[in-house]
Amino acid sequence: MTDKEHLKNLRVPTQEEPLRILMSACLAGVTCGFDGSANGEYPSALKLLNYNTVKSIKFCPEDYSFGTPREMCDIYGGTGKDVLEGKAKVLSESGKDWTEGMISASEKMLEIAQREQIEIAVMMDVSAACGSQVIYNGNRYNENKVYQIGVGVCAAQLIKHGFKVISQRDFASLELLYSKLDAQHQINKKAKDHHEIDWYKEYFKI
Numbered sequence: 642m643t644d645k646e647h648l649k650n651l652r653v654p655t656q657e658e659p660l661r662i663l664m665s666a667c668l669a670g671v672t673c674g675f676d677g678s679a680n681g682e683y684p685s686a687l688k689l690l691n692y693n694t695v696k697s698i699k700f701c702p703e704d705y706s707f708g709t710p711r712e713m714c715d716i717y718g719g720t721g722k723d724v725l726e727g728k729a730k731v732l733s734e735s736g737k738d739w740t741e742g743m744i745s746a747s748e749k750m751l752e753i754a755q756r757e758q759i760e761i762a763v764m765m766d767v768s769a770a771c772g773s774q775v776i777y778n779g780n781r782y783n784e785n786k787v788y789q790i791g792v793g794v795c796a797a798q799l800i801k802h803g804f805k806v807i808s809q810r811d812f813a814s815l816e817l818l819y820s821k822l823d824a825q826h827q828i829n830k831k832a833k834d835h836h837e838i839d840w841y842k843e844y845f846k847i
Contacts, residue, residue, distance in 0.1 A: 648817040654694040665765040666701035673701035686809040692822040702746030702770045720791030747798035766808035770795045773806045774835040810835040
């Protein structure tokens with residue numbers, strides 16, 4: 642089942658039985674970004690907080706393991722899935738090995754998802770923890786920084802255990818989600834998910 646199919650098949654929530662959404666805390670405005678900010682504002686994600694048919698569960702895995710503020714980090718040698726399998730590492734910008742801490746954070750995020758019985762996760766793309774479509778391939782500070790298709794460590798952990806993950810840039814999927822939360826919502830049929838945009842197709846030559 643694709644994420645879009647999952648979204649189409651979500652139950653219709655009510656105020657009494659709201660849809661349980663796990664969110665990267667920064668997307669919900671929590672100031673847990675590496676520099677103590679919320680990593681900017683993303684209206685596509687913040688909009689979810691306006692529905693009375695949503696129960697949002699917020700968690701920042703990097704803050705959990707490394708505190709705020711902190712160094713930025715990236716995955717070296719693979720994707721988040723590879724990190725969980727012991728084939729890749731997470732290193733901070735100064736070269737500290739944060740692999741163990743990131744895996745611990747992913748396990749905590751999974752524990753929360755299972756305890757809260759979440760129905761969808763909306764997470765910060767490109768993050769070494771929460772990325773669901775695109776992440777950096779090694780050091781983002783490199784002059785020739787490289788992106789790769791793949792998921793962060795925490796997204797990989799959730800997906801491994803059957804949870805569906807989308808990002809704040811998956812606009813078509815979010816349109817489907819809005820329509821579940823509000824029967825009056827008119828779906829923008831021109832909206833695209835991250836992997837459907839021109840940049841993605843051109844960069845990855847798809």
